[in-house]
Amino acid sequence: MDRLKIQKTRLGEWVAKLQESAAVYAPMERAGMRCFARLAEGAEPQLDYGNTDLPMKDVLFPQTECLVTWQRTPDGLQVTEVDTSEPTVILGARPCDVTGLNFLDRAFTLGGIEDPYYVRRREKTTVIALVCPHPVPGCFGPSVGVNETSPEGADVVLTDVGNAYVVEVKTEKGQAAVGRGGEAFAAASEEDLIAAREAGEALLAELAEQAIAMDEPEARAKAFLDSPQWQQVWGRCLSCGICAFLCPTCHCFDICDQSCRGGGERIRCYDTCSSKIYTKQAGGHNARPTPKERLTQRLMHKFSYAPERLGLIGCVGCARCRRCPVDIDLQMELGAVAVE
Amino acid sequence: MSDLTDKVRARAKELLESGEVKLVIGHARGTTPYRSRPHFASTPEQTADLIHDVTCATNLAVYVSKPKEKVAVIAKGCDARSLITIINEGQAERGNVVIVGVPCEGKLDEGGLLERLGFPRQVKAVREEGEEVVVEGTEGEVRVARDEVVMPNCTYCRARTPAVRDELIGDPVPAREEADSYPDLAELDAMTEAERAAFWHEQLSKCIRCYACRNACPSCFCPECFVDEYHPQWALHGGGQFRGNWMWNIGRAQHLAGRCSACGSCQRGCPVDIPLMLLNRWMERATNEAFDHLAGMSEEQKQLAALFRKAEAKVEHG
Numbered sequence: 001m002d003r004l005k006i007q008k009t010r011l012g013e014w015v016a017k018l019q020e021s022a023a024v025y026a027p028m029e030r031a032g033m034r035c036f037a038r039l040a041e042g043a044e045p046q047l048d049y050g051n052t053d054l055p056m057k058d059v060l061f062p063q064t065e066c067l068v069t070w071q072r073t074p075d076g077l078q079v080t081e082v083d084t085s086e087p088t089v090i091l092g093a094r095p096c097d098v099t100g101l102n103f104l105d106r107a108f109t110l111g112g113i114e115d116p117y118y119v120r121r122r123e124k125t126t127v128i129a130l131v132c133p134h135p136v137p138g139c140f141g142p143s144v145g146v147n148e149t150s151p152e153g154a155d156v157v158l159t160d161v162g163n164a165y166v167v168e169v170k171t172e173k174g175q176a177a178v179g180r181g182g183e184a185f186a187a188a189s190e191e192d193l194i195a196a197r198e199a200g201e202a203l204l205a206e207l208a209e210q211a212i213a214m215d216e217p218e219a220r221a222k223a224f225l226d227s228p229q230w231q232q233v234w235g236r237c238l239s240c241g242i243c244a245f246l247c248p249t250c251h252c253f254d255i256c257d258q259s260c261r262g263g264g265e266r267i268r269c270y271d272t273c274s275s276k277i278y279t280k281q282a283g284g285h286n287a288r289p290t291p292k293e294r295l296t297q298r299l300m301h302k303f304s305y306a307p308e309r310l311g312l313i314g315c316v317g318c319a320r321c322r323r324c325p326v327d328i329d330l331q332m333e334l335g336a337v338a339v340e
Numbered sequence: 341m342s343d344l345t346d347k348v349r350a351r352a353k354e355l356l357e358s359g360e361v362k363l364v365i366g367h368a369r370g371t372t373p374y375r376s377r378p379h380f381a382s383t384p385e386q387t388a389d390l391i392h393d394v395t396c397a398t399n400l401a402v403y404v405s406k407p408k409e410k411v412a413v414i415a416k417g418c419d420a421r422s423l424i425t426i427i428n429e430g431q432a433e434r435g436n437v438v439i440v441g442v443p444c445e446g447k448l449d450e451g452g453l454l455e456r457l458g459f460p461r462q463v464k465a466v467r468e469e470g471e472e473v474v475v476e477g478t479e480g481e482v483r484v485a486r487d488e489v490v491m492p493n494c495t496y497c498r499a500r501t502p503a504v505r506d507e508l509i510g511d512p513v514p515a516r517e518e519a520d521s522y523p524d525l526a527e528l529d530a531m532t533e534a535e536r537a538a539f540w541h542e543q544l545s546k547c548i549r550c551y552a553c554r555n556a557c558p559s560c561f562c563p564e565c566f567v568d569e570y571h572p573q574w575a576l577h578g579g580g581q582f583r584g585n586w587m588w589n590i591g592r593a594q595h596l597a598g599r600c601s602a603c604g605s606c607q608r609g610c611p612v613d614i615p616l617m618l619l620n621r622w623m624e625r626a627t628n629e630a631f632d633h634l635a636g637m638s639e640e641q642k643q644l645a646a647l648f649r650k651a652e653a654k655v656e657h658g
Contacts, residue, residue, distance in 0.1 A: 329371050
């Protein structure tokens with residue numbers, strides 16, 4: 001397939017075409033925070049950023065989603081299933097977030113059981129990735145196997161070469177999305193392709209400085225649990241949900257019914273194994289009563305159970321979990337631990 | 341190594357060696373030179389990792405929960421206010437907590453500092469010098485006025501020297517004069533009610549309900565938080581939706597009325613940068629002006645909600 005490019009000045013044209021048949025989500029600023037938000041018509045996506053504060057996962061796996069509503073009526077209880085899935089294009093997804101989608105794809109279809117809410121959104125979604133124009137401070141994607149220049153799971157990959165993006169079409173979905181852009185695209189010249197390759201190489205060279213030793217993740221996780229640092233780490237954990245809610249691969253959820261005035265809704269929302277009520281049973285027993293058990297679960301799920309069950313490590317190197325208010329950085333700890 | 345760090349280590353070591361306390365809660369260096377992390381020293385050897393500098397922002401009172409043995413806390417003014425608050429509310433025996441006070445002229449807002457410096461790749465060290473914070477990078481030093489890179493609440497701190505303490509390491513520093521004039525609330529005050537509602541609608545809609553604000557707060561010690569209850573369900577569950585987020589955030593702030601030490605831990609912890617201290621300060625001003633009450637400033641203080649004075653009968657209720 002011929003390689004294409006699109007001038008940055010013509011990106012809006014393409015977005016407008018995509019919006020004719022799909023909701024387009026892109027990084028946007030919202031009251032001082034960056035997240036993927038639905039682009040209003042004519043709004044400019046903000047692609048030249050470090051990384052979004054919130055991961056891209058909530059486009060496909062929303063923080064809160066309504067599954068079913070009910071209303072008491074004179075004719076009885078009226079129950080309505082809610083399906084808000086629609087053709088969607090995600091523009092400007094970073095390689096870490098795209099790699100996180102691969103993880104969610106497997107987690108939400110594990111054992112042949114499909115999570116319908118995730119799967120129906122995923123099927124209708126086209127992912128247009130953007131190679132990071134600048135290395136994000138703290139990013140260690142390559143250490144956990146993220147392909148930073150052509151991430152698996154993307155339908156199209158854009159590489160910033162100054163005034164234009166060089167376009168790599170990876171799938172049929174991607175071909176269709178690019179096809180909608182029509183004349184906004186032009187053939188990429190040999191110079192463009194060289195510039196794209198050099199941009200990727202420069203990025204990887206800079207990211208190499210931030211690498212973390214993450215070979216043998218399971219052995220590292222186990223060694224860390226036996227290390228003297230472990231007690232300090234779980235001792236200071238506040239049991240909040242930052243690390244899980246900002247993680248592109250965390251996918252635990254809670255389901256609850258919320259009734260009000262003869263009607264109500266069944267919602268599902270993010271949940272986290274670090275929360276102290278996560279394993280609280282009816283009757284009051286808690287299988288993971290302290291941060292020690294909870295953080296053990298988090299660590300082992302990401303670095304041992306997930307590789308075993310899904311064939312993927314539960315970390316994509318985005319470093320968002322470093323927002324931890326008490327400086328818990330499991331990856332740095334694993335990278336530093338001595339493995340025999 | 342700073343003078344204060346040396347003194348903190350020496351005193352912590354003494355306290356553990358003499359057997360006076362079983363645990364010292366302080367700070368150690370974090371993953372970067374501009375971060376610190378809570379550190380627990382239960383042996384004299386573990387005191388070697390203690391530090392005290394401009395990065396030690398965590399309110400350590402959050403780790404004091406009904407201690408059975410004596411613990412010492414390396415306490416800034418706000419940590420001490422929180423300790424007194426939770427002690428007065430029955431969460432710890434006063435005799436089981438040694439408040440080792442340290443003076444504080446403000447603690448670093450890491451996010452703000454990094455943004456200010458354009459997200460530098462390599463920071464080698466951060467130190468205080470007079471009224472400045474000096475950041476040493478691979479390409480030389482950058483100096484910034486301290487007030488511009490500390491947490492906003494530090495710029496109007498009324499407890500830069502712990503009001504209640506068992507001892508003090510270092511020299512006392514005076515409280516900020518801005519504390520009582522609430523300059524931080526000026527922008528909100530200037531808004532109409534509708535503008536304020538719109539402001540909070542936008543800010544609170546961002547909340548992802550991670551509860552870092554609650555869990556980082558020493559005053560939030562309820563075994564079961566109202567927001568986690570199902571029967572009755574006080575707030576809709578799940579982040580990213582305004583109704584439940586509003587209920588949660590306003591409920592949290594109200595429960596802290598007269599109990600907040602203005603340490604800023606909630607706002608510092610918030611991963612989506614909601615200016616939670618504005619809510620807390622709004623409540624503080626209300627309780628301060630109506631009841632002349634500031635949390636944790638004296639040991640004799642009673643819990644505000646459990647207190648009634650005759651003069652209160654004259655307070656007008658809107």
